[in-house]
Amino acid sequence: MADASVHTPVSKVVIPVAGLGTRFLPATKTIPKVLLPVVDRPALEYIVEEASRAGLDDVLLVIGRGQDSVLDHFDRRPELEAALEAKGDKARLDAVRHSAELATMHAVRQDEPRGLGHAVLCAQRHVGRESFAVQLGDDMIDPRDPLLPAMLDVQRRYGGVVLGLIEVPSEHIHRYGCVAATPTGETFDGYSAINVSALVEKPTAEQAPSNLAIIGRYVLPPEVFDAIRATPPGAGGEIQLTDAIARLLYDGMPVHGVIFTGRRYDTGDRSDYLKAVVQLAVERDDLGPEFRAWLSEFVRAQ
Ligand code: G1P
Numbered sequence: 233m234a235d236a237s238v239h240t241p242v243s244k245v246v247i248p249v250a251g252l253g254t255r256f257l258p259a260t261k262t263i264p265k266v267l268l269p270v271v272d273r274p275a276l277e278y279i280v281e282e283a284s285r286a287g288l289d290d291v292l293l294v295i296g297r298g299q300d301s302v303l304d305h306f307d308r309r310p311e312l313e314a315a316l317e318a319k320g321d322k323a324r325l326d327a328v329r330h331s332a333e334l335a336t337m338h339a340v341r342q343d344e345p346r347g348l349g350h351a352v353l354c355a356q357r358h359v360g361r362e363s364f365a366v367q368l369g370d371d372m373i374d375p376r377d378p379l380l381p382a383m384l385d386v387q388r389r390y391g392g393v394v395l396g397l398i399e400v401p402s403e404h405i406h407r408y409g410c411v412a413a414t415p416t417g418e419t420f421d422g423y424s425a426i427n428v429s430a431l432v433e434k435p436t437a438e439q440a441p442s443n444l445a446i447i448g449r450y451v452l453p454p455e456v457f458d459a460i461r462a463t464p465p466g467a468g469g470e471i472q473l474t475d476a477i478a479r480l481l482y483d484g485m486p487v488h489g490v491i492f493t494g495r496r497y498d499t500g501d502r503s504d505y506l507k508a509v510v511q512l513a514v515e516r517d518d519l520g521p522e523f524r525a526w527l528s529e530f531v532r533a534q
Contacts, residue, residue: 245288245365248351250296250342284334286380347470368448370500377494382420392486396449408445409474428487433474
């Protein structure tokens with residue numbers, strides 16, 4: 233396969249947000265899951281901030297019906313800003329403006345949720361013939377341990393596909409896409425880069441070729457769109473991005489992974505979400521000291 237995308241600089245990121253948020257019902261009956269607050273900011277704001285820090289300042293949100301508020305969060309709110317300005321509330325004014333200053337935001341509709349592969353395919357017209365990144369909203373990466381810059385370096389070096397990976401206990405591998413891999417011997421920002429030789433979506437512990445799980449960070453070449461189109465529904469009856477990447481690999485596209493060992497917060501289910509809120513709250517300069525003291529007391533009393 234021709235690998236025209238090797239030297240294309242990456243500036244666009246696609247963030248699929250159209251999921252139904254089933255695990256958080258009834259909260260997500262009218263509020264999109266990515267707008268649920270993690271402390272006092274929507275989960276998605278952390279994700280877009282991570283992209284912006286990595287130089288990915290063209291963001292395409294793949295949204296579902298009734299989710300226009302997701303895009304609105306990244307717009308200006310002149311009346312609110314004027315009211316805060318009049319009150320001299322500089323801190324809140326900055327916080328409100330912050331989300332509108334992170335990136336140029338775009339949105340496209342996914343008509344029905346047919347899987348992650350299908351959501352990414354909705355981005356084709358916007359992305360065109362460039363390599364691009366994908367971030368999933370459930371994984372928050374701590375800004376002190378950036379992952380995207382290392383993945384973009386690997387993409388510059390090898391082209392093709394680059395996956396964000398973590399090691400998980402084998403009893404958890406069935407929740408993820410899993411890869412078989414060999415080391416490249418190289419590290420990027422301290423994270424090991426590996427050569428991927430096979431991918432399987434949500435394997436059982438017995439089927440899994442390793443304990444390396446795909447987390448919600450990808451760098452993809454534009455060839456992935458044709459691969460998605462050619463991919464039949466897979467695990468869960470959905471069009472899986474993992475299956476489309478396996479197809480690219482089979483056709484000769486280089487596929488690498490970066491094994492992330494930094495701090496990460498999963499907001500995918502209720503229990504992980506609660507942990508993420510507590511972890512981030514105790515580290516905040518404004519809330520942390522008082523909250524940490526209360527939390528220690530609370531735990532002692534249990
Ligand atoms: C998706 C991907 C899976 C990946 C996971 C990471 O699954 O299909 O390969 O490991 O995201 O969060 P989902 O969590 O949408 O079921």
